[in-house]
Amino acid sequence: MIQNDFLIEIQLVGLTSRLKRLTDNILYSTKDFYKAVGVDIEPNWHLIFLLLKKHRELTVTEISERLQMSHPAIVKIIRNMKLKDYIGTKTDTTDSRKQLLYLTTKAELALPQLEKCWEACILTMEELLEGNEFFLKNLELIEEKIGKKSYKERTLKNLNRL
Amino acid sequence: MIQNDFLIEIQLVGLTSRLKRLTDNILYSTKDFYKAVGVDIEPNWHLIFLLLKKHRELTVTEISERLQMSHPAIVKIIRNMKLKDYIGTKTDTTDSRKQLLYLTTKAELALPQLEKCWEACILTMEELLEGNEFFLKNLELIEEKIGKKSYKERTLKNLNRL
DNA sequence: TACATTTGCGTAACTAGTTACGTAATTTAT
């Protein structure tokens, strides 16, 4: 049991901050893990690797849609992956606005080691979810609700009812 | 049901990213909400307000411990709150390293309106957790596990077992 | 009392996301 934790003490009020704290914790712990293993990638490169492995070539917009993140976020990630030579780009021949992204040979060669790391990450998630079988389903429920009507809209409506 | 969501498709692999996506979504939606209501504060000021309302005076270190965040994070938040004149500081008389933080009159006057906003936020969380009564308990379980042994340590051990 | 250690907090540099804006290429509409 965590002692003296204000966020737990204040219950529902602290829930969003606890979620943020947890995800931040995992984020920086993952960085730490990569560093310890001597792998020179950032946590948020993981899904880009997976997407490009599966689809060979994707544009910035396609990736941002599939990950449901803003396109500038993807642009930033891609820039760093390019700097480390994990990603290459070429302009689409039929639409010169589009940048086709693909994994470089360096990336392909690194994949086996990376995939082992990611497997270890999955094992950790399984550990953390042990006795928590509904967590994923519960999360999906929340995602669905928020997808249908945003947190902001809901809160505005709730405020007007007070 | 969310369509074509790569993060859901890949199951456990996408879980941490989904949690991050959810907390980011709530974060920016909360900003949006404050803006819509015409309240000039940031989401992460909320807990500082609550702590200082409860304890009158706290130091940077005390706040960072209670929220379990790094002290530079608190320093940054406080700086912005000071710029908007919601927080005042005075140097501790017995230990001149310590900065005592307190809510200004402007903050005290703003509190009633803010508290109404936060009440609306709680109602929203209740909505989102409807049919999800175990979510909080489940979250606490994960926090406990990660508190005992970090995500990094767990993953390193899992990697060695592969 | 002098010196080493610890504590408090501030800054710098970094990743990580957002919204807002701009521009060029493509598509649509008139």
Added chain:
DNA sequence: ATAAATTACGTAACTAGTTACGCAAATGTA
């Protein structure tokens, strides 16, 4: 065929967190 609207993506400026480092004040120790 030309003008308008849309799309793709890049940049800027912002909040939000971290780790690493530095310095001065306080504390512990010889």
